[in-house]
Amino acid sequence: MLQYTIVKSPLLSDVDQAKMAIDAGCEWIELDTAGANDDEIEKTAVKIIPLCREAGVILVFKHHDILVDKLRVHGISLSRGDKEALELRERMGGHVIIGVEYSSDINWLALKRADADYLIIDSPTPDVISQIKNESFKAGLDIPLVAAGRLSTTEIASLWKAGASGFNIDINSLKGPEYTVSLKQIINFCQDLRG
Numbered sequence: 001m002l003q004y005t006i007v008k009s010p011l012l013s014d015v016d017q018a019k020m021a022i023d024a025g026c027e028w029i030e031l032d033t034a035g036a037n038d039d040e041i042e043k044t045a046v047k048i049i050p051l052c053r054e055a056g057v058i059l060v061f062k063h064h065d066i067l068v069d070k071l072r073v074h075g076i077s078l079s080r081g082d083k084e085a086l087e088l089r090e091r092m093g094g095h096v097i098i099g100v101e102y103s104s105d106i107n108w109l110a111l112k113r114a115d116a117d118y119l120i121i122d123s124p125t126p127d128v129i130s131q132i133k134n135e136s137f138k139a140g141l142d143i144p145l146v147a148a149g150r151l152s153t154t155e156i157a158s159l160w161k162a163g164a165s166g167f168n169i170d171i172n173s174l175k176g177p178e179y180t181v182s183l184k185q186i187i188n189f190c191q192d193l194r195g
Contacts, residue, residue, distance in 0.1 A: 001166030002190045003146065004183065005030040005062070006048075009171050012179065017171060018048045022055045024183035030077055030168065032062040045071055060097055068096065075099070077120065083107070085114035099146065102132060108139030116143060118166065123149035126162035133163040149173075153189045160193045 004021040006014050006029060014031070021029055029052060033041040041064055049071060052059040060075040061068050065088055068076045075097025078084055085100050100111060101120045111119075121132060124147050136143055144165035150173050151159070159167070167190060174182040 001028060001144070001146070002026060002187050003028045003030050003060075003148075003166065003168040005032050005148075005168055005170040007032045007170045007172075008034070011171055011176060014044045015047045015051075018051050020180050021183060022051060022057055024180045025187050026057065026183060028058040028060075030060050030062055032170075033064060034062070038064065038067060041067055042071065045073070049073065058097065060099065065092070068092070075117070077101070079120075083110055085116050086110050089114045089116075108136065108141055111143070112139065112141045118144040118146050120146045120148050120168060121164075124159065124164075126158045129159055129162040129164050153186065156186070156190065157193065 004026045006017045008014070009017070012020060018029060029048070031045060031048065041061070045061070045067065049059060058075070059073045060077050061073060062077045063079070065076055069092060076088065077099040079101040085098050088096070088098060094115065097117045098114065099118045099120050100116045101122065119132070119136070121128065129145060129147060132145060145163060146166040146168050147159045147164040148168035151167060151169055156167055169186065171179065173186070176182070
């Protein structure tokens with residue numbers, strides 16, 4: 001699995017990044033709305049949502065659970081942790097995809113009760129992926145680990161071998177100006193890893 005995160009960039013607008021990711025064959029997009037208020041996010045999201053729906057692409061928001069519910073996107077990515085995931089699962093139900101960013105004080109039991117769909121590990125090494133995978137298994141939780149960051153294909157291969165199930169990258173991982181081609185190459189590389 002490869003998630004493409006739309007971040008503010010002088011290289012491409014949010015909507016152009018969504019189009020680029022869809023054109024490259026990406027099946028999962030995350031909208032990172034850091035620093036934006038709800039009105040700004042909604043204004044951008046209403047342009048991206050139809051593109052994703054038409055292409056059958058999963059769309060999640062980073063934070064902003066109220067807008068996830070209001071705009072009926074697929075899910076949410078949380079950096080605030082396991083407790084909030086449990087509250088959201090209880091409020092939103094089982095159909096919403098919930099990703100939680102890993103922290104060293106994570107409560108595995110709360111994460112399990114929240115039925116979180118994936119765990120995000122920011123800028124990990126293969127050793128960190130292995131350690132977190134072991135921690136989750138000891139807690140009785142088999143959760144996909146998504147390595148996030150500015151990742152090269154060499155790093156992706158190492159992280160995959162260590163136990164990462166997916167990857168999350170943004171425009172900073174791509175080689176311009178042919179961003180679509182660059183993303184397509186990374187997507188193909190990830191598909192080849194899966195066999």
